[in-house]
Amino acid sequence: MASVAKQFLRPSTVNNLTKLVRNFSVTGQNNYKVAVLGASGGIGQPMSLLLKQTPAIKQLALYDIAHTPGVAADLSHIDTAAQVSGHIGAEQLGDCLTGSDVVVIPAGVPRKPGMTRDDLFNTNASIVADLSKACAKYCPTAFICIISNPVNSTVPICCEIYKKSGVSDTSKIFGVTTLDVVRSNAFIAEAKGFDVSKVNVPVIGGHAGITIIPVISQCSPSCSFEQPALEAITERIQDAGTEVVKAKAGAGSATLSMAYAGARFAASALDALSGKDNVVECAFIQSSITAATYFSTPLLLGPNGVKKNFGLGNLSDYEKKLVDACVPELQKSIKKGEEFAANFH
Ligand SMILES: NC(=O)C1=CN([C@@H]2O[C@H](COP(=O)(O)OP(=O)(O)OC[C@H]3O[C@@H](n4cnc5c(N)ncnc54)[C@H](O)[C@@H]3O)[C@@H](O)[C@H]2O)C=CC1
Numbered sequence: 377m378a379s380v381a382k383q384f385l386r387p388s389t390v391n392n393l394t395k396l397v398r399n400f401s402v403t404g405q406n407n408y409k410v411a412v413l414g415a416s417g418g419i420g421q422p423m424s425l426l427l428k429q430t431p432a433i434k435q436l437a438l439y440d441i442a443h444t445p446g447v448a449a450d451l452s453h454i455d456t457a458a459q460v461s462g463h464i465g466a467e468q469l470g471d472c473l474t475g476s477d478v479v480v481i482p483a484g485v486p487r488k489p490g491m492t493r494d495d496l497f498n499t500n501a502s503i504v505a506d507l508s509k510a511c512a513k514y515c516p517t518a519f520i521c522i523i524s525n526p527v528n529s530t531v532p533i534c535c536e537i538y539k540k541s542g543v544s545d546t547s548k549i550f551g552v553t554t555l556d557v558v559r560s561n562a563f564i565a566e567a568k569g570f571d572v573s574k575v576n577v578p579v580i581g582g583h584a585g586i587t588i589i590p591v592i593s594q595c596s597p598s599c600s601f602e603q604p605a606l607e608a609i610t611e612r613i614q615d616a617g618t619e620v621v622k623a624k625a626g627a628g629s630a631t632l633s634m635a636y637a638g639a640r641f642a643a644s645a646l647d648a649l650s651g652k653d654n655v656v657e658c659a660f661i662q663s664s665i666t667a668a669t670y671f672s673t674p675l676l677l678g679p680n681g682v683k684k685n686f687g688l689g690n691l692s693d694y695e696k697k698l699v700d701a702c703v704p705e706l707q708k709s710i711k712k713g714e715e716f717a718a719n720f721h
């Protein structure tokens with residue numbers, strides 16, 4: 377990976393709200409509308425709480441099929457600038473989305489123990505397709521940040537629905553894989569005794585099992601592991617979602633860490649929109665970097681979405697093998713999403 381990506385992989389986002397306050401109050405660009413679709417859920421509520429504290433946001437529009445009036449009333453009593461609006465049911469989705477600069481989508485069902493992310497496809501594919509259709513209609517130029525699983529299929533669904541809706545530019549549609557980066561940073565800092573605030577591990581590929589590839593050879597600060605330890609920490613990162621699903625024992629999947637990661641990605645999107653330099657995040661996007669037509673790599677973000685794709689960079693032989701195993705798996709999930717979208721009306 378280009379050294380610039382390594383240098384800037386950790387963006388200045390919600391992990392440093394104070395910095396964000398300073399940045400935006402100095403430039404006065406606190407003018408953005410952010411919509412959260414699925415705002416009443418396990419991720420939606422704490423993520424909306426974090427977004428309510430983000431000074432760049434002027435309006436925070438919360439949409440769900442249930443409970444948004446209550447969530448919006450509750451958040452609106454917080455003494456921060458963002459104005460909160462609650463929207464419930466399909467007939468209020470247009471109002472929620474109109475004028476949005478960034479849309480974050482954690483709508484849909486989460487896993488229970490024993491399920492794969494792909495087991496969520498039957499329920500979540502149509503939820504994401506419906507919401508994508510509305511985004512293409514009401515805010516076609518907004519950044520779209522898709523959290524709903526299976527991300528490896530829901531992002532292709534969204535892009536295909538955009539194309540069907542006549543919106544050909546999909547360079548602002550992102551699958552949020554930030555939680556994989558956040559986990560990698562946390563686990564490697566813990567293993568190596570690093571200051572976690574200074575650790576950056578790019579994570580490439582997709583967002584399920586073996587498609588999640590932490591590029592530990594490009595970790596900043598640099599670090600190395602004996603092969604068995606390297607394989608163990610790589611597998612822990614790949615299975616981290618399942619670790620949480622098991623620990624929650626039927627009560628859902630990661631919500632709080634995902635809220636943090638989602639708010640971080642949304643803040644990076646706002647930084648990019650405001651013209652800030654060196655905003656780099658890994659995300660799952662339409663891509664020509666590998667034979668899989670969607671792939672996550674470190675991306676330089678700008679006002680128009682992806683400004684530069686840093687690609688794979690130099691991979692170790694072990695990481696190259698992980699990419700080889702990932703690509704066919706991703707291709708299956710992408711095809712499944714695209715076929716679903718083709719038949720969706
Ligand atoms: N990308 C990632 O790294 C991660 C993704 N996820 C995924 O995020 C999704 C949400 O997870 P949770 O918040 O824990 O689930 P949850 O069940 O707590 O919340 C989901 C919310 O979506 C709402 N919803 C359902 N259908 C909707 C529709 N048509 N329009 C708008 N809202 C709708 C529900 O009413 C609920 O409030 C799941 O698919 C989960 O697998 C979870 C963790 C990490």
Ligand SMILES: O=C([O-])CC(=O)C(=O)O
Pocket residue numbers: 486487493525555616617618620621629630
């Ligand atoms: O594991 C799940 O189902 C939720 C998820 O995507 C994660 O935590 O990475």
